[in-house]
Amino acid sequence: xxxxxxxxxxxxxxxxxxxxxxxxxxxxxxxxxxxxxxxxxxxxxxxxxxxxxxxxxxxxxxxxxxxxxxxxxxxxxxxxxxxxxxxxxxxxxxxxxxxxxxxxxxxxxxxxxxxxxxxxxxxxxxxxxxxxxxxxxxxxxxxxxxxxxxxxxxxxxxxxxxxxxxxxxxxxxxxxxxxxxxxxxxxxxxxxxxxxxxxxxxxxxxxxxxxxxxxxxxxxxxxxxxxxxxxxxxxxxxxxxxxxxxxxxxxxxxxxxxxxxxxxxxxxxxxxxxxxxxxxxxxxxxxxxxxxxxxxxxxxxxxxxxxxxxxxxxxxxxxxxxxxxxxxxxxxxxxxxxxxxxxxxxxxxxxxxxxxxxxxxxxxxxxxxxxxxxxxxxxxxxxxxxxxxxxxxxxxxxxxxxxxxxxxxxxxxxxxxxxxxxxxxxxxxxxxxxxxxxxxxxxxxxxxxxxxxxxxxxxxxxxxxxxxx
Ligand code: SAH
Ligand code: SF4
Ligand code: F3S
Numbered sequence: 001x002x003x004x005x006x007x008x009x010x011x012x013x014x015x016x017x018x019x020x021x022x023x024x025x026x027x028x029x030x031x032x033x034x035x036x037x038x039x040x041x042x043x044x045x046x047x048x049x050x051x052x053x054x055x056x057x058x059x060x061x062x063x064x065x066x067x068x069x070x071x072x073x074x075x076x077x078x079x080x081x082x083x084x085x086x087x088x089x090x091x092x093x094x095x096x097x098x099x100x101x102x103x104x105x106x107x108x109x110x111x112x113x114x115x116x117x118x119x120x121x122x123x124x125x126x127x128x129x130x131x132x133x134x135x136x137x138x139x140x141x142x143x144x145x146x147x148x149x150x151x152x153x154x155x156x157x158x159x160x161x162x163x164x165x166x167x168x169x170x171x172x173x174x175x176x177x178x179x180x181x182x183x184x185x186x187x188x189x190x191x192x193x194x195x196x197x198x199x200x201x202x203x204x205x206x207x208x209x210x211x212x213x214x215x216x217x218x219x220x221x222x223x224x225x226x227x228x229x230x231x232x233x234x235x236x237x238x239x240x241x242x243x244x245x246x247x248x249x250x251x252x253x254x255x256x257x258x259x260x261x262x263x264x265x266x267x268x269x270x271x272x273x274x275x276x277x278x279x280x281x282x283x284x285x286x287x288x289x290x291x292x293x294x295x296x297x298x299x300x301x302x303x304x305x306x307x308x309x310x311x312x313x314x315x316x317x318x319x320x321x322x323x324x325x326x327x328x329x330x331x332x333x334x335x336x337x338x339x340x341x342x343x344x345x346x347x348x349x350x351x352x353x354x355x356x357x358x359x360x361x362x363x364x365x366x367x368x369x370x371x372x373x374x375x376x377x378x379x380x381x382x383x384x385x386x387x388x389x390x391x392x393x394x395x396x397x398x399x400x401x402x403x404x405x406x407x408x409x410x411x412x413x414x415x416x417x418x419x420x421x422x423x424x425x426x427x428x429x430x431x432x433x434x435x436x437x438x439x440x441x442x443x444x445x446x447x448x449x450x451x452x453x454x455x456x457x458x459x460x461x462x463x464x465x466x467x468x469x
Contacts, residue, residue: 028049035073037180040229042067064103069107072113104127111129116128127140132201135161173221177418178225183229185200186231225264225432233248234248252287252288253285256287271295271319274323282330283327290434291434340383342381355398419446438463
């Protein structure tokens with residue numbers, strides 16, 4: 001799921017609010033790598049620590065605890081953690097001289113994948129905690145403060161979501177008018193390139209009542225747009241009040257009833273789990289935004305098979321046709337991997353051809369990165385870096401053109417925009433289009449949280465400029 005953003009950001013600003021007047025409270029700095037689920041998890045870890053007496057900070061130099069929430073999806077993402085740990089280790093050493101403690105924790109997918117190996121490689125680390133045990137974080141920290149080093153990567157038998165504290169309403173409101181909500185976690189698909197089934201474990205769906213309660217809390221705090229998260233979010237399933245089986249489509253209809261929630265999204269979906277009810281939701285539910293991230297990875301059937309995606313390029317194209325028949329203005333997004341083992345020029349051409357047929361509004365593309373423990377890493381005929389580079393460039397040039405054309409197709413049109421925050425320049429606000437593009441509007445256009453009609457006047461590199469109608 002983008003699971004696509006690989007930039008990192010501190011989630012600390014929450015901080016001083018929950019601090020009250022307690023100047024002695026310990027401070028935690030959380031840094032997030034990887035996908036949206038890590039962003040969500042960082043918030044939940046912060047909530048758990050705040051409930052335990054910590055204060056969140058976005059200044060690493062103030063922190064008594066630094067927590068890195070890590071990503072293992074590609075080698076580069078995983079290695080970033082060690083360079084960051086090097087810097088924090090130096091900080092810890094300086095602190096020790098001054099007689100003040102600094103604890104270092106590693107959470108997320110590198111924590112789950114590498115466990116104790118992290119402490120062997122970076123002995124300054126005090127605790128390693130995997131995604132399925134975040135609710136135990138306060139207990140683990142208590143033991144760490146007692147001088148133990150702890151590696152907690154077992155899969156918990158209890159439901160972590162039931163034990164993770166909810167943030168205060170004011171804190172939710174402070175986080176803005178859009179929010180993530182994890183509804184499903186883990187993956188049973190085992191694509192041969194991917195570490196996620198090993199780092200997140202097998203597929204688990206959160207129960208309907210828990211999800212509805214969390215969405216209601218978000219809406220009460222002023223959230224207007226919720227993005228449901230899952231590694232295979234459309235594999236989510238639950239049981240309704242009368243005992244009937246629910247799929248994601250049904251859940252979306254239920255969430256759309258919550259007063260205040262005007263926009264719903266979900267990510268990331270797998271082509272094999274797009275059922276009729278979910279497609280019908282795109283047709284019948286105005287709150288469901290007309291934007292769908294549906295990764296395909298390759299346009300070559302031979303490579304799709306080697307990747308264990310369990311569908312063909314034709315299956316994917318036929319599926320998109322059905323989705324577009326249900327919702328004509330839907331914009332497609334996808335993920336691609338170039339240079340999977342055995343990929344020939346002809347296979348790559350098939351990917352370009354698929355991209356031309358789909359016409360994406362946005363997409364993420366990556367060079368294949370062999371991951372330890374995955375079947376792909378053991379395969380023959382690895383593709384050279386030079387060829388991967390060259391294919392990535394060609395693919396990205398095509399995708400960029402499609403993205404720009406999509407932006408240009410909106411010029412002159414009137415669209416609904418959710419006002420999210422003040423703009424970088426005075427006199428501007430930034431909103432979000434139904435297709436996830438940032439929309440720059442005049443400050444007087446509306447208040448934060450309003451959904452207003454604007455006319456698109458021109459496109460920027462990644463954004464749209466608009467005037468009031
Ligand atoms: N669950 C989602 C994707 C999760 S990972 C799905 O099934 O589509 C996000 C994206 O990272 C993937 O879609 C894939 O394009 C990319 N990715 C995953 N493993 C990779 C690897 N070993 N090398 C390069 N890209 C990878
Ligand atoms: Fe990874 Fe495939 Fe699962 Fe997506 S469906 S998380 S790519 S194994
Ligand atoms: Fe997300 Fe990276 Fe883990 S993409 S699920 S944080 S490996």
